[in-house]
Amino acid sequence: MDAHSRIKGGTANQGDRASWDNSVPVVVKALLDCGLDEVRVQVEVDLPHTNCAVDLVLCGQHPGTGADSYLAVELKQVRQATVDPLCPIAVDLGFGDGKNKLHPVRQIQRYCEYMMRYLPHLRQHENQLMGVALLHHARDAGVEALFDLPETDHGFLYTLDDLARFRRVLTSRFAPASGERAASALERARRDPLLKVTDVARQRSxxxxxxxxxxxxxxxxxxxxxxxxxxxxxxxxxxxxxxxxxxxxxxxxxxxxxxxxxxxxxxxxxxxxxxxxxxxxxxxxxxxxxxxxxxxxxxxxxxxxxxxxxxxxxxxxxxxxxxxxxxxxxxxxxxxxxxxxxxxxxxxxxxxxxxxxxxxxxxxxxxxxxxxxxxxxxxxxxxxxxxxxxxxxxxxxxxxxxxxxxxxxxxxxxxxxxxxEGTFRAGGSTQFQRWVQQLLGLDTSDPIAWRPDGKMTLAVADSPGQMEQFIRERHLEGATARITAGFCWPWSPPDGQRLVDDLHIGEWHRPWNVKPEHNVPHAPRSDLWATDRRGIDQVGCVYTAQTFEYDWNGVIIGPDLVFRDGKFRVNRRASRDPAFLDSIDDAVVTRCILNAYHVLLTRGVVGTVVYAVDPATQNELRKLIPGTIGMQHYDGAQPKLTAEGSQLPPAYRRRHR
Structure with missing residues (x-):
């Protein structure tokens, strides 16, 4: 309690104390059972620049390398949990308040991503930080729906039925040696300044x-x-x-x-x-x-x-x-x-x-x-x-x-x-390039959840309007930013001196970039769309985006690419590309559409934001991509739409009864 007061600047409330009394002993006992009594346990570890904290961070020495090793633990005192059918990362943890919470696995994944981004010490060695969500009162059967969300090294799920497996995680992460050095290093670690989007854009290699x-x-x-x-x-x-x-x-x-x-x-x-x-x-x-x-x-x-x-x-x-x-x-x-x-x-x-x-x-x-x-x-x-x-x-x-x-x-x-084999885009993230190929089935592996690597920002937008607002804010801050889309809408000639709003998604509507054979006042030629600042006012297609790159990349996945039965599938009838004549074989069209989205998804230097028109596909993207975009409130500043994201998409903050 004294340490909490010293570090936090205030006394712990009754709820905090009750939570610690019920949860922390479970982890401590597991450490003692494994002979890891010298591992240091840090409680309520603040995430830089936020009012959020990780419940526990265990600090010790890796048994294989001797390097500093860390395990972030999010503790949940729940026994039952259900997933909102409208959103795979919104869950009812059975507290009886009618409010959905962020999936605990996604929560710890986000926390680990944030820690890696702002604490360079955690990026010194590969796999230095691991994350788990521990539901130590729950049985597997009571929270079965939570296991559908893909796990990563930054987010595994364990229950009361999995305590033996949790102990094996501890012995794989820590040697029976003092964790003083690792704990002190984390406490003293340099904290990067708040990573505004403009700062990220300036890091363009x-x-x-x-x-x-x-x-x-x-x-x-x-x-x-x-x-x-x-x-x-x-x-x-x-x-x-x-x-x-x-x-x-x-x-x-x-x-x-x-x-x-x-x-x-x-x-x-x-x-x-x-x-x-x-x-x-x-x-x-x-x-x-x-x-x-x-x-x-x-x-x-x-x-x-x-x-x-x-x-x-x-x-x-x-x-x-x-x-x-x-x-x-x-x-x-x-x-x-x-x-x-x-x-x-x-x-x-x-x-x-x-x-x-x-x-x-x-x-x-x-x-x-x-x-x-x-x-x-x-x-x-x-x-x-x-x-x-x-x-x-x-x-x-x-x-x-x-x-x-x-x-x-x-x-x-x-x-x-x-x-x-190197990469000079996506923040130098070779992992992102592989992930996109797996996502689209261009690799032999199945799609997997994105594991943030501190290099590339990847997020899901809740709507094309939210995506556009985010992309425009990055543009106004001086970054290069564009929105592209699959070729699923008509591409009309200009109506006199005005572009036609061909892209309609709900109430949102915007024009494609200018057709190659036309010129329109106040809009760049098609071949200059990716490099002319006025290109921010149109949605680009693959033919104008290919070869180019920009700091922030917004991608609208049209109905020609849908996620069904665990993989992306092409719906050629939804494509409006005139190159796909009826005489063209389905396999050729599938190759071209998958490759087109491969191009669109890999234009970003700093970050990529995606949105899928098909609702089922959008939900699968939410499962696979931890990142969101949302309004963040900082002391003394106006709210800004950033890639740090709200903890839940706004539409799913409260369960509809």
Missing amino acids: IVGGGLTLLDEQYVAVDRITRHLEKTTRFTGFDVGLFYDPEAAHSTAPLGGDVKRVYILRGGPGSGKSAVALELQRSLGLTGREAVLASGSHAYTETLREIMLSTARRGRAADKRHAAKQLYRYFNSFSDSPEDSIDVLICDEAHRMRRSSTHRWMPSALRDDARPQASELIKVAKVPIFLLDDHQSIRPDEVGTAEYLKELSEEMGCDVEVTDL
């Missing part, structure tokens, strides 16, 4: 944005440039003593008779575009010709726009012409001579089409049977492809590492495949 290459990125670029140094005839301006103009402009392949094709494969945010741009820049500095091609209109036009913005007065036309030569489309090489380009860097190669034939192509050049990739390989002395196997989003996009490797080898080329 200069590694990815500044084109400083690391790890596999650096190795890939180094291998390619070394190959070029050994095999490329110099075609720059410094002719040098041994310059041979005839050999320099020869169309013969480089490095002997066998052409080498480089394939760099990586997930979202793995630095593929950083590699592409850095390769082009470094080769350009040495006078070598390096053309960057893409199948993305938005990406190519943005790069051209950036280059044009550097033009000196009176030189805009020359700069525009140079930009069109340096940044091109995959289908612009149909009539180019063989080996006419030194280095061709094909970014976004997953958007490679089966052929380059298009409606404006002259009949003399049409060849539906000739693969587009073969044109690109032939035209370049050194072809380089950068791709993600899970980002082909149209039926005629065939770019995968396996496809390109087989085609290159059929053409007699050597092939080198490199995997870029």
